Amino acid sequence: MAGTAQGRFAGKTVVVTGSGKDRGLGQGILQAFADEGAHCVVSDVTIDAAAEAVAAELRERGAEVATIACDVSDAGDCRALVAQAAERFGGVDVFVNNAGIGFKMKPLLEVDTVDEWDQVLAVNLSGAFYCTQAAARQMVEQKRGGRIINIASQAAKTGFPHLPAYVSSKHGMIGLTRASAVELGTHGITVNAICPNHVTTGLGAQQNAYFSKLLGFDNVDAYLASMSAKNPMGRPGLPADTAAACLWLASADAFYVTGEALNVSGGEEMH
Numbered sequence: 392m393a394g395t396a397q398g399r400f401a402g403k404t405v406v407v408t409g410s411g412k413d414r415g416l417g418q419g420i421l422q423a424f425a426d427e428g429a430h431c432v433v434s435d436v437t438i439d440a441a442a443e444a445v446a447a448e449l450r451e452r453g454a455e456v457a458t459i460a461c462d463v464s465d466a467g468d469c470r471a472l473v474a475q476a477a478e479r480f481g482g483v484d485v486f487v488n489n490a491g492i493g494f495k496m497k498p499l500l501e502v503d504t505v506d507e508w509d510q511v512l513a514v515n516l517s518g519a520f521y522c523t524q525a526a527a528r529q530m531v532e533q534k535r536g537g538r539i540i541n542i543a544s545q546a547a548k549t550g551f552p553h554l555p556a557y558v559s560s561k562h563g564m565i566g567l568t569r570a571s572a573v574e575l576g577t578h579g580i581t582v583n584a585i586c587p588n589h590v591t592t593g594l595g596a597q598q599n600a601y602f603s604k605l606l607g608f609d610n611v612d613a614y615l616a617s618m619s620a621k622n623p624m625g626r627p628g629l630p631a632d633t634a635a636a637c638l639w640l641a642s643a644d645a646f647y648v649t650g651e652a653l654n655v656s657g658g659e660e661m662h
Contacts, residue, residue: 403428459472499555516567538583553605
């Protein structure tokens, strides 16, 4: 379905960090908003050929698209991202904190504090804070409310081995979601998190390779079959599952929902 002026988000501007990768969650989220008429901002640490291809595909869907580089671990970059998006499209209505590092897998006792712990927290948690603050300031100035959505993880609620920094950062993201929601509600801004289970994006593929070996599976396909078998819905997550939840949280129907951490896991996570 091509984006049209009649879509639910016609005239709205959606910014998604970490959205410059093919088959990534960020791309899937922007595709859903593009099909509903939104202006889309593709953002990643660099705007390379992959990011430009994501933008081109969104334009084919009928969306107006901007590409803006942003290293979310840099607060100045986050402020510039919001400012440039607002200048390009006249404001920011939905901001999705999707950028994250999840491929640094190592046992707790072997984690390097700088290259693995500090970097993951800087992107996954500090980056979400910097972008939330910048987006919220813009939304407050606009005086028309807004939606901030944090892409957390099943790992925001459950511990997993060999991912101490990732699990900690995603648990922290839920705290950031709740604290932000309390303060921003008076401005008509909702802040919610989505907690997907495993999704085989580019990042997810690296996790598949690592954990299939760690858990003794003969190959990645056997590992994925095991994951599907333990899920009540019979499969791992898809980018479209998370995208659908983003659409709802950004819609008028979800105006009274804020501070929540919504599981999108096929029943794999239930608390």
